[in-house]
């Protein structure tokens with residue numbers, strides 16, 4: 001598309017994850033010449049990783065329910081209302097990827113993996129004329145130019161409009177290392193420090209836990225300041241990992257105490273009555289296994305977090321509210337997603353940086369939070385689309 005001056009406008013998108021790919025498509029459809037760059041040799045590496053254990057694209061929920069799952073919704077609320085669960089599913093189908101909804105409302109492509117969807121998506125972008133430059137590392141700004149370190153040496157691009165979609169600050173080996181935060185801060189963009197979200201917990205286990213490392217923990221509830229989290233998790237060598245733990249990240253960041261209910265479906269009186277049964281010569285472990293039906297993983301957690309084990313009513317109480325002693329979230333790089341990054345106040349309604357007119361942002365680099373369950377990719381797609389559209393309007397001199 002030509003601007004008011006009759007020239008074809010050039011757009012630059014930096015970052016080839018779901019947010020950047022979405023923005024690139026919108027800009028190309030609006031008629032701009034689009035260059036998409038990424039520091040990695042191939043695009044969408046984290047997206048592909050997300051598909052390794054089943055690509056959870058979205059959660060099939062109406063807009064209000066969906067939005068209630070996000071923290072710091074400010075800048076992303078309007079994009080999500082315009083492109084929510086139904087739109088994500090239509091979009092995937094439009095790329096030839098049939099989707100299905102699991103029993104909990106989570107939506108996956110039938111192929112489960114991300115690679116068929118990514119292949120179809122990149123083919124569509126190529127057909128729209130998007131030029132892709134991989135192994136192009138954006139390393140600095142100079143006047144109006146974006147400077148890149150490339151295999152052919154230093155390159156610069158002076159676009160009419162730019163969308164930054166550089167991701168969060170975890171799994172750096174897949175491309176998103178959060179190094180951009182300092183570059184934006186130098187430009188006067190307000191950013192918040194990164195912290196892990198959807199992360200495991202670090203626990204310094206005693207040697208006795210070695211025999212249950214790798215064991216799944218089922219049928220347990222974790223309580224954090226009145227909120228109850230139920231879901232499976234795994235005892236790992238360095239702590240606890242998995243869906244039932246990831247949702248606790250905001251509570252851990254807030255420093256709230258966590259307790260485990262090892263028998264959430266049993267009322268306290270039942271636990272107490274069972275424990276009062278005569279033990280005879282049976283060892284305490286066998287007694288607990290027999291009367292409470294505790295499997296080895298739950299028994300190991302009980303012994304680890306309540307050492308030495310109390311007896312009588314105190315034991316019953318601790319089975320229902322076992323303090324989960326941990327050393328905080330696992331290191332940032334291991335987190336499924338990160339919070340922090342660009343603050344709401346740094347953005348206008350089109351996700352343009354107030355400090356850098358003509359530069360828009362999208363995806364995980366904006367400071368919002370969400371649990372796993374498809375909410376992360378949905379927000380990345382929604383903000384990529386929103387920023388791409390607003391950037392096209394800006395470049396062509398239209399009304400935002």
Ligand SMILES: Cc1cc2nc3c(=O)[nH]c(=O)nc-3n(C[C@H](O)[C@H](O)[C@H](O)COP(=O)(O)OP(=O)(O)OC[C@H]3O[C@@H](n4cnc5c(N)ncnc54)[C@H](O)[C@@H]3O)c2cc1C
Nearest residue numbers: 015017018019039050056138166167175363364374376377
């Ligand atoms: C193991 C795992 C499983 C996950 N599973 C799911 C899931 O099932 N469902 C879900 O909703 N979410 C899931 N996520 C989260 C989801 O993948 C991310 O939230 C999403 O990929 C973020 O998209 P993005 O486009 O903002 O950033 P990214 O996908 O991180 O893309 C950013 C891109 O920017 C590039 N880049 C960064 N800096 C530069 C630079 N200086 N110059 C040039 N390029 C640069 C990077 O190379 C990268 O390709 C998962 C994440 C992980 C790690």
